[in-house]
Amino acid sequence: MTYVLGLDLGTSALKGLVVDKNGQVVAEASHSYPMDTPEIGYSEQNPLSWIEAADQVIEDLVSKLPELTDSLEGISFSGQMHSLVLLDEKHEPLRPAILWNDVRTTKQCKKINETMGDTILKREKNIALEGFTLPKILWVQENEPEIWKEVKQIQLPKDYLRFWFTDNFAMDYSDAAGTLMLNQDNKTWDTELLEAWAVPASILPPLVESSTVVGVMKPELKERFGFSRDIKIIAGGADNACAALGSGVVKAGTGLCSIGTSGVFLKYEDKVDRDYQGKLHVFYHGMENTAYSMGVTLSAGNSLNWFKNTFAKNQPFEELLSEIDTVPIGCDGLLFSPYIVGERTPYTDSQIRGSFIGIDTHHQLKDFTRSVLEGITFSLKDSQRIIEAVADEKIEKLVSVGGGAKNKSWLQMQANIFDTPIVTLKTEQGPGLGAAMLAAVGCQWFSDLRECADQFVAYKEAVQPQPQQVERYKKVYARYRKIYSATKELCHQYFSQIEN
Structure with missing residues (x-):
C-alpha cells in the first residue's frame, strides 16, 4: 500500500493526514503554535514555528505508521490565505508573518481602492480588504522601510513551508489569487499593479497549478525522517480551495x-x-x-x-x-x-x-x-x-x-x-483532505481531481428542504x-x- 500526505497549515496548528489510494485516512497528527498580537488589531506568527510543527508532525506520523518510510509517495499542502512572509537574501524571515486576520491596513486599503480600485476589481476580481496580501506589503513599505529594502522573496505560509522541503520557490494560482496581485484574466502577476506599488516582480515566486510537482524532498530531510524513496512535493492550494476539494x-x-x-x-x-x-x-x-x-x-x-x-x-x-x-x-x-x-x-x-x-x-x-x-x-x-x-x-x-x-x-x-x-460528509477532514487529493493527483493516482473526489469523498443522506x-x-x-x-x-x- 502506498500513501500521500496532506499538510494543512492553519492559524493555530499544522495538521497532517496520511491517506491511501481508497481515500481512507490511515494516520493523522497535529502540532500547535502561538499567534502574537503585539498591538490591537495586529496578528503575527513566527514562520519558523510552522517548520518546527511540520518536523514534529512527520515524526509523529512515522511513529504511528512505521511503514510510511517506505510507502509515502507525495506531500501537498493547504494553507491560511493572504498572510505575508518576507524573506532576505539567505531565504530567512525578516520579520514575523503578518496574518490574514490582521487589520492594521485600513489606510492602505483605502489608498489602493481610491487609486486603482476599478482596475483591480476588473483584473484581480476583488477589492482591497485588510486581509489581503498587497495592503500588508504597502504597510511594511511605509512603516518598516529598512525591512522592505532587504526583501528578496515574498511567500505565503504554505509556500514557505513547502520551500523548506525542496529549496524551490513556487505559488499556486488559488493562493496567488488571494494576494490581490494576480491578474486572474491571464493568470500572471499584474505588472502594471506591481509597478504602481513598487513591488519588484523578481521577489514574487513562479506560478503553478495546485497539483504540480514542484520538486522532491531534500536529501537531508529524506535522511532525517528515514524515507527510502524520493518523495514528490506538490504545490498545494489555499485553505478554502482545499476545503472545497475535500468536500467534493x-x-x-x-x-x-x-x-x-x-x-x-x-x-x-x-x-x-x-x-x-x-x-x-x-x-x-x-x-x-x-x-x-x-x-x-x-x-x-x-x-x-x-x-x-x-x-x-x-x-x-x-x-x-x-x-x-x-x-x-x-x-x-x-x-x-x-x-x-x-x-x-x-x-x-x-x-x-x-x-x-x-x-x-x-x-x-x-x-x-x-x-x-x-x-x-x-x-x-x-x-x-x-x-x-x-x-x-x-x-x-x-x-x-x-x-x-x-x-x-x-x-x-x-x-x-x-x-x-x-x-x-461521512468523514469530515477539512482542507487537509483537499491537500491529500492534490498530492494524489500530483502522484498520478487519478487523471484529475473530479475522479479523485469520486473516490475520496462520501456523503451521508441528504436533508431535503x-x-x-x-x-x-x-x-x-x-x-x-x-x-x-x-x-x-x-x-x-x-x-x-x-x-x-
Whole structure:
C-alpha cells in the first residue's frame, strides 16, 4: 500500500493526514503554535514555528505508521490565505508573518481602492480588504522601510513551508489569487499593479497549478525522517480551495457552507470571469482553469460561542440546542444579526454591530438560541442570494461542514433557509483532505481531481428542504434583511463618538 500526505497549515496548528489510494485516512497528527498580537488589531506568527510543527508532525506520523518510510509517495499542502512572509537574501524571515486576520491596513486599503480600485476589481476580481496580501506589503513599505529594502522573496505560509522541503520557490494560482496581485484574466502577476506599488516582480515566486510537482524532498530531510524513496512535493492550494476539494465541490451546481468561527458560503465556478462587482470574493480553485465565488460571515460559530459563554456558560452545547425545535420559525418575532465584530458579506462594514430585535416578555433562552442559529444562517443566505442572482444558476447541492453540520435541527434549518438539499460528509477532514487529493493527483493516482473526489469523498443522506417551512422562512428573511439599514447609523454614530 502506498500513501500521500496532506499538510494543512492553519492559524493555530499544522495538521497532517496520511491517506491511501481508497481515500481512507490511515494516520493523522497535529502540532500547535502561538499567534502574537503585539498591538490591537495586529496578528503575527513566527514562520519558523510552522517548520518546527511540520518536523514534529512527520515524526509523529512515522511513529504511528512505521511503514510510511517506505510507502509515502507525495506531500501537498493547504494553507491560511493572504498572510505575508518576507524573506532576505539567505531565504530567512525578516520579520514575523503578518496574518490574514490582521487589520492594521485600513489606510492602505483605502489608498489602493481610491487609486486603482476599478482596475483591480476588473483584473484581480476583488477589492482591497485588510486581509489581503498587497495592503500588508504597502504597510511594511511605509512603516518598516529598512525591512522592505532587504526583501528578496515574498511567500505565503504554505509556500514557505513547502520551500523548506525542496529549496524551490513556487505559488499556486488559488493562493496567488488571494494576494490581490494576480491578474486572474491571464493568470500572471499584474505588472502594471506591481509597478504602481513598487513591488519588484523578481521577489514574487513562479506560478503553478495546485497539483504540480514542484520538486522532491531534500536529501537531508529524506535522511532525517528515514524515507527510502524520493518523495514528490506538490504545490498545494489555499485553505478554502482545499476545503472545497475535500468536500467534493468540483462540479457545476455544487456549493459549500462552512460554519466555523467565521462562516463561508462558497460556489464552484466553471470560469474565473464571473463579475460580482466586489460583493463576493472570486478566486482560482485548486482545479485547473476553474474558480470559486465566496462570501464570508465574520462571526458565524463565534456568535453561538459568544451567546453560550455569556448566557449559558455552564450548559453543554447539546443541552443548549435541545429545545430549539419547540420554538416556531422566526422565534415569534425575535431576530438576531450576527455582526458582533462587524461584517464582511455583503456589507464590508467594520463598524456595524449585532442586534437582537423584537424581544418580548415571553421569550426564553431557547427562543434566543434559535434566533442566533437563524441569524447566522440568514447571514450566509445573503451570500447565496448574491451568487444565485449574478450567476443566474441555482445551487443544486450544498455541502455543510463545521459546527453547522453537527446538529440535525440546524441542518434542517439550513436546508429550509437555503431552499437547497444539504449533505454532510461521512468523514469530515477539512482542507487537509483537499491537500491529500492534490498530492494524489500530483502522484498520478487519478487523471484529475473530479475522479479523485469520486473516490475520496462520501456523503451521508441528504436533508431535503420542506416547502412549507421554506415559504415561512422567506418572510422571516425579508425582515432580517432590513436590520442592517435600520441599525447602521446608530452603530456608526457610536464609533464616531469614540474616535472624537
